[in-house]
């Protein structure tokens with residue numbers, strides 16, 4: 001350690017003896033960081049399909065393995081969804097990150113209406129998730145004793161039609177939506193085909 005004379009005084013106002021930078025004093029003892037990082041809070045949003053994780057300390061970003069995360073419906077479950085997500089954004093202080101679920105993850109979770117629809121059925125388990133900057137690995141949270149999510153935001157985004165196609169040989173219409181849909185909710189009498197953008201306008205196309 002180096003020290004400026006102005007760092008501290010004795011009780012009579014006399015400056016502490018400075019230690020020059022080229023003659024630094026070696027520490028008498030160093031207590032290394034042996035404490036593993038933990039997850040201090042977590043939040044799953046099914047509106048944005050993101051999983052936010054806050055850590056107890058800064059972590060080594062390069063050790064983070066998003067695919068180590070399993071989202072499951074209860075503390076003890078063997079049929080959870082192991083994430084395939086690889087789109088991760090870390091905060092500058094490396095104490096939190098946001099994982100964007102892959103399309104396959106999102107579809108899987110939405111299709112399973114008993115999974116991740118509220119706090120009560122959203123749990124996470126993981127093994128080898130991340131290590132801190134001293135190399136201490138986060139302890140495994142098994143799928144038999146998973147951790148409940150701290151905060152949950154449900155899906156409040158309306159689905160929308162992204163495109164459609166018509167096969168006049170087979171006589172069918174294919175509709176593509178922005179997300180997994182409830183097949184039993186479809187009502188085929190509620191959509192119509194029209195020849196122009198403005199269905200109310202007079203059709204002047206040929207023939």
Ligand SMILES: [Ca+2]
Nearest residue numbers: 033035036132
């Ligand atoms: Ca630590």
Ligand SMILES: [Ca+2]
Nearest residue numbers: 155157158159
């Ligand atoms: Ca939705």
